[in-house]
Amino acid sequence: MEFREIVMSRYATKKFDGRKIPEGKVSELLELVRFAPSAINLQPWKIKVVTDQKVKEQLKPATWGQEQITSCSHLLVFCANPDFDSLIKKVGQLMKTSGVPEEARTMVIGIATDMTGKMSGEQKLCWAQSQLFLALGNAVNGARSLGFDSCPMGGFDPKEYARILEIPPPLVPTMLCPLGYAADKPMPKVRFPKEEIFF
Amino acid sequence: MEFREIVMSRYATKKFDGRKIPEGKVSELLELVRFAPSAINLQPWKIKVVTDQKVKEQLKPATWGQEQITSCSHLLVFCANPDFDSLIKKVGQLMKTSGVPEEARTMVIGIATDMTGKMSGEQKLCWAQSQLFLALGNAVNGARSLGFDSCPMGGFDPKEYARILEIPPPLVPTMLCPLGYAADKPMPKVRFPKEEIFF
Numbered sequence: 120m121e122f123r124e125i126v127m128s129r130y131a132t133k134k135f136d137g138r139k140i141p142e143g144k145v146s147e148l149l150e151l152v153r154f155a156p157s158a159i160n161l162q163p164w165k166i167k168v169v170t171d172q173k174v175k176e177q178l179k180p181a182t183w184g185q186e187q188i189t190s191c192s193h194l195l196v197f198c199a200n201p202d203f204d205s206l207i208k209k210v211g212q213l214m215k216t217s218g219v220p221e222e223a224r225t226m227v228i229g230i231a232t233d234m235t236g237k238m239s240g241e242q243k244l245c246w247a248q249s250q251l252f253l254a255l256g257n258a259v260n261g262a263r264s265l266g267f268d269s270c271p272m273g274g275f276d277p278k279e280y281a282r283i284l285e286i287p288p289p290l291v292p293t294m295l296c297p298l299g300y301a302a303d304k305p306m307p308k309v310r311f312p313k314e315e316i317f318f
Numbered sequence: 319m320e321f322r323e324i325v326m327s328r329y330a331t332k333k334f335d336g337r338k339i340p341e342g343k344v345s346e347l348l349e350l351v352r353f354a355p356s357a358i359n360l361q362p363w364k365i366k367v368v369t370d371q372k373v374k375e376q377l378k379p380a381t382w383g384q385e386q387i388t389s390c391s392h393l394l395v396f397c398a399n400p401d402f403d404s405l406i407k408k409v410g411q412l413m414k415t416s417g418v419p420e421e422a423r424t425m426v427i428g429i430a431t432d433m434t435g436k437m438s439g440e441q442k443l444c445w446a447q448s449q450l451f452l453a454l455g456n457a458v459n460g461a462r463s464l465g466f467d468s469c470p471m472g473g474f475d476p477k478e479y480a481r482i483l484e485i486p487p488p489l490v491p492t493m494l495c496p497l498g499y500a501a502d503k504p505m506p507k508v509r510f511p512k513e514e515i516f517f
Contacts, residue, residue, distance in 0.1 A: 122324060122463030123346070126353050126456060149516055151325050153509050156458065158472045162509060166516050209510065217508040230473075245444040252448050253470075256455030257325060259355060264321035271452075273357045274429075309416040310352050310361060311408065317348055317365050 125263045127308065132268040135190040135299030144265050145193055148298070151261035152195075155254040159231045161206045163247035164254055167196040167284055167292075174283070181279035182295070187270045191297030196280060197255055198290040199247035203235040248293045258296045268301040324462045326507065331467040334389040334498030343464050344392055347497070350460035351394075354453040358430045360405045362446035363453055366395040366483055366491075373482070380478035381494070386469045390496030395479060396454055397489040398446035402434040447492045457495045467500040 149168075157163065169175060175189045182188045200206065207228060214224045238246065255271055262269040272295040280292040310316075348367075356362065368374060374388045381387045399405065406427060413423045437445065454470055461468040471494040479491040509515075 120321070122319070122321065122460060123350060125321060126350050126460075129355070131355065147322070149512060151322060153512055153515055154325050154507065155455070156328070156330065156470055158470075160508070162515070164515070168516055209514075213508050213510065217506055219505070219508075234473075241440070245447070248444070249448040249451050252451035253455045256354070256452045257459075260456075260459065261321060261325075271355060271357075274433075306418070307416055308353065309359070309412050309418075311412065313348060313352055315408075316352055316361070316363070317367055 120264055122260075125260050129259055129263040129269070130305035130308065131270045132187065132297075132299070132301040132303060133270065134186055134301070134303045135192065135268065135297065136302035137190055138192065138300050140192040140267050140298060140300075144267070145298070148258065148261050148265055151257045151264075152254050155257040157250045157253060159227060159234070160210055161203065161231065161250070162210075163200045163203070163206055164251045165198045165200055165290055166254070167198065167286060169194040169196060169284070177283050178280065181283065182272070182275040185272065185274070187272065187297040188295075190299065190302070192267075192299040193297070195258060195296040195298065196284065196286070196292050197251050197294040197296065198286055199244060199251050199293045200290055201240075201243040201247040202289050203231070203243060207231045207235070244291060248291070251293055255294050255296060262298055267298060269296050269298050271296055319463055321459075324459050328458055328462040328468070329504035329507065330469045331386065331498070331500045331502060332469065333385055333500070333502045334391065334467065334496065335501035336389055337391065337499050339391040339466050339497060339499070343466070344497070347457065347460050347464055350456045350463075351453050354456040356449045356452060358426060358433070359409055360402065360430065360449070361409075362399045362402070362405055363450045364397045364399055364489055365453070366397065366485060368393040368395060368483070376482050377479065380482065381471070381474040384471065384473065386471065386496040387494075389498065389501070391466075391498040392496070394457060394495040394497065395483060395485070395491050396450050396493040396495065397485055398443060398450050398492045399489055400439075400442040400446040401488050402430070402442060406430045406434070443490060447490070450492055454493050454495060461497055466497060468495050468497050470495055
């Protein structure tokens with residue numbers, strides 16, 4: 120499927136038909152998410168994959184009763200990870216084992232340390248949360264490319280999600296992405312005209 | 319090109335060869351960006367398209383001298399738009415002219431007003447900036463799908479960009495995306511192992 124067709128046919132699915140996505144397909148999707156870009160390759164996210172129907176039922180009230188949570192096959196809970204000190208160490212190690220020359224590694228680590236060192240706690244969280252939307256974008260486009268559907272969702276109670284799913288701090292549940300096969304039809308895709316967006 | 323191939327072959331291009339991307343291709347890319355998803359379809363972004371070489375030269379020092387700014391064909395400056403009151407009005411109008419039933423419109427506008435009304439100024443900006451990464455993701459994947467290259471960049475001085483490009487408040491330059499044809503080779507694509515990302 121061409122990327123244009125993916126972008127134009129993808130939509131926020133409000134109801135799934137309950138069928139399970141084969142695990143092989145889900146693994147393919149997770150690879151597309153894992154290879155999303157992020158600034159300085161910090162990958163400041165972790166993603167909880169929820170499949171247990173009982174757990175999804177528990178999460179539904181913390182998602183204002185939205186039906187996608189229980190009718191989906193797999194629920195991805197995108198958590199921001201603002202623990203930059205450990206991310207920087209891990210990226211340094213990753214570059215070393217991947218054969219990146221020391222000079223390049225030192226430069227990247229220096230930039231990352233300098234940039235994140237100046238941020239307040241709130242700024243760190245905002246930054247990690249923003250990057251996470253690149254991974255989310257790959258999830259929604261990736262789902263369509265693999266023949267199933269998704270719904271990016273920000274309307275939920277992150278504290279309740281953290282409690283029910285035992286998500287440890289400093290991870291912050293930020294966006295949801297239920298996956299499955301649509302049981303609804305898309306609304307017409309409407310956007311601001313290009314003259315209002317590009318200047 | 320399959321989406322998996324796009325994701326795996328896309329990389330942050332450090333040097334472009336200076337060739338111009340045909341305007342038709344650029345228009346196709348901008349459509350992929352325009353149709354990116356956003357929460358409540360608010361599309362809280364505007365994107366400045368810079369092609370003038372003299373302007374790009376002026377922007378280079380505000381981008382720590384990074385060469386992509388001047389060797390690219392087109393430079394996209396993604397600006398967050400946290401003016402939610404006007405966005406909500408415009409989305410309401412857009413839904414009306416697109417034939418969305420009044421009941422659905424009232425519900426969407428209610429949710430948007432309620433949600434954004436509770437946010438501080440900083441939270442509004444963070445929220446708009448996060449959403450913008452969905453549009454950026456379509457830009458970098460879209461470029462690859464159309465046969466050219468890109469480089470998402472956060473390392474620049476937003477105030478200087480706003481001054482040089484006369485970007486009016488409340489728009490905030492947030493991410494850059496130079497576009498062109500690569501004159502470098504990708505580094506190996508390294509990511510944290512899946513066990514560290516998914517749980």
